[in-house]
Amino acid sequence: LCSLRPGGLVISNSDPVPPIGVTCGRDRYPSMETITAAAGNVAGKAIFLPCITLGKQAGAVQSANMVLMAALLASGELPFGLDELRAAVRTHLKPKLAEVNLNAIDLGAQAFANA
Numbered sequence: 001l002c003s004l005r006p007g008g009l010v011i012s013n014s015d016p017v018p019p020i021g022v023t024c025g026r027d028r029y030p031s032m033e034t035i036t037a038a039a040g041n042v043a044g045k046a047i048f049l050p051c052i053t054l055g056k057q058a059g060a061v062q063s064a065n066m067v068l069m070a071a072l073l074a075s076g077e078l079p080f081g082l083d084e085l086r087a088a089v090r091t092h093l094k095p096k097l098a099e100v101n102l103n104a105i106d107l108g109a110q111a112f113a114n115a
Contacts, residue, residue, distance in 0.1 A: 007044035011071050011112070013064065014048035047071070047115045054107040063104035070108030071115075082109055 004010065014032060021027035032048070039046035049071055055064030066089075073082050082105060089101045 001038060001042050004042050006042060008042070009075060009077055010039045010043040010046040011068065011075065012039070012046075012048050013051040013068065015050050015052035015064075017052070047112065049108070049111045049115065051108075054111060055104055058104035058107055059100035063100050066101045066104035067108035067111070070105040071112035074109040074112040 001010075012035075016029060018029050019027070022029045036046060036048060039048075049067065051064040051067040052061055054067045055061045058067070069085065070082060072078065073080070073085055085105060086102060089098050089105070093101060
């Protein structure tokens with residue numbers, strides 16, 4: 001958050017991804033309330049989506065990053081959109097991986113629209 005311009009957009013994962021310090025019991029993972037409050041102090045808009053859950057729903061937990069990318073593109077903040085992402089996935093991924101990632105793109109765009 002320290003690099004976010006005041007009033008910027010935060011799109012992040014709401015599913016916990018504990019770092020090693022937390023899994024070892026050395027550190028505590030902050031509550032979602034703490035995280036959203038910190039983002040709200042800086043961001044003009046903060047959206048948290050269950051990216052890991054949606055990635056699993058798409059067919060592979062590894063597609064959580066595509067869920068997040070699709071949400072960002074659905075925001076309209078970048079000079080390209082979902083159609084370009086879908087085209088790149090179809091062009092550069094093997095069919096089975098493309099299917100999972102296309103599902104993740106649809107889920108991410110839908111989650112952003114419903115946020």
